[in-house]
Amino acid sequence: MTQPSEVPTTPDAADPRAVVAVPARVWYSRDVHVVARDLLGSYLTSRSPEGDVTVRLTEVEAYGGADDPGSHAYRGRTSRNAVMFAEPGRLYIYRHLGLHHCLNVVAQPTGSPAAVLLRAGEVVEGEDLAWERRERVGVVDSQRQLARGPARLAVCLGLDLRANGADLTEAGGATVLHRHAGSSLSAHASGPRVGVSGAGGEAHFPWRYWLTGERTVSAYRPAYRRPASVDVP
Structure with a gap:
């Protein structure tokens, strides 16, 4: 049965994702950890003149607001993170270290900044x-490495800053998220987020979630920490 917050799409017998639904905005307007876990196993499709690419999400990370030192919204609203403060169900895209793009799904009610980083998929x-x-x-x-890691995932989908703020709740949009209608969460695990420095990267923030047994899940690595200086007598 289709969940109340999901809008069913037209089934296609030739499509392995035939019975799918596009979550409505209220589906994203929930606790960021609930949304993060429910995103596992969902499908993100990017449409362009080059063609369509769809990725099944296997790994994500949750980021909160003022209570999360690892979040871009920790110190308040800026021009960069403004989409995190907007309505849920939108894509928040940023350029990391000037090198590559990272895709995030905005969650929680409008004005309560939180987002889910899409880390890996198939x-x-x-x-x-x-x-x-x-x-x-x-x-x-x-093939395992094709969309394994947030930068690779963004490249596969052809998404960059031009798609920042895209609405995932529009079934006919250029970027849309689908779920199996009425699907339940598969077996998953959680642990520390990858490459997050400072307090937000420590073990008491086990806010990375992934589907167990999936070979596309990226490898864990802690953030680089500079060695402590040594006083030479």
Whole structure:
């Protein structure tokens, strides 16, 4: 049965995701950890003149607001993080270290900034185009690595800052999220977020969630910490 907060789409017998639904905005207007876990196993589709690419999400990270030192919203609203303060169900995209883009889904009620980083997934549609996009920017060493990690995921989908603020609740939009109608969460695990420095990266923030047994889940690594200085007598 379709959940009340999901809008059913037209089934396609040739599509392995035939019975799917597009979550309504109220679905995203929940606690960021609930949304993060429910995003696991969902499908994110990016449509463009080049073609469509769909990724099944296998790993995410939750980021809160003023109570989360690892969040972009920790110190308040800026021009960069403004989308986090907007209505839920939108894409928040930022450029990390000036090198690559990271995709986030805005959660919780409007004005309560929180977002879910999309860390990794499996390309299930448009694989040739995903490979082509990855090869334009670097070497692809295996299918497992195609969308394994937030930068690779963004490249596969062809998404960058131009899609910042995109509305995922529009079934006919250029970027849309689908779920199996009435689906329940598969077995998952949680642990510290990847590469987050300071207090937000410590073990008491086990806010990374992933589907167990999925080979596309990215490897954990702590943030780089400079070695303590040593006084030389």
